[in-house]
Amino acid sequence: MNAQGGVQLRTHLMILLMVILGPLGNVLLGRGMKQIGAVTTWNADEIFHFLSLLSTSLSVWLGVGCLLAFFIAYMLILSWADYSYVQPVSAMAYGVVALLAHFFLGEAVSPLRWAGVLVICMGVFVIGYTPQRTRGSA
């Protein structure tokens, strides 16, 4: 495999990781937070109780771990690949998060919501293909 092929393979693998890790992190956080529940009264006792539940939730820790790994993968890929390539491709994450939420958490996703997710992906894709810098030297 030549050097360019190696870089391409590395880029594709990293994008695959990002598109899986980001949505998986959000889905795991979602599962953890559904178990913990929302803060309803903002007094010190309840906030302390909420934080202690948060710090002992395996789903939340796994979710944070996935999001951290996603962030590292994102930073690394931007060191060799163009942002204008990475950003639109990573728009797929919005579709993946809906798929994971449906199949992993059993969330009911209406056809209209699927359509909305698809249009969002298209929008992010279009934004990604606009100039990265509009001031000063290009």
Place this chain on the structure above:
Amino acid sequence: MEAIFLLLIMIAGTGGELCVARAMQTVGALKDFRPATLLRTLGGALRVSWMWIGLLLMAIAFFSLLQMLSLENVSFVVPVTALSYAFGALGGKFFLGEQVTRKRWAGVLLVCIGVSLVFVGKH
């Protein structure tokens, strides 16, 4: 209350990223990826007040996201946060004086239409 948390995710999140970006611009570009250089850059970034403001805003956005995820489905919350692109474009135009191209506005419009569909599809 949910609308406030959604706004906090988008505004504090975008604001946090802008502050971190400004701090990193002050520190300068990373020359190589050796651990010593990374640590030095990180140390330099932590001495810039914009970095701390950015981290605080990002923490607010994260806890708002947690709160929203306990109230609503992930397949609703995450797509709605795509509205950050609209806040980013508006912030870029009015606060940073960037020229936002028609194509980018078209993308932002598509994102807004998509988010509207996600909202309507909620019920």
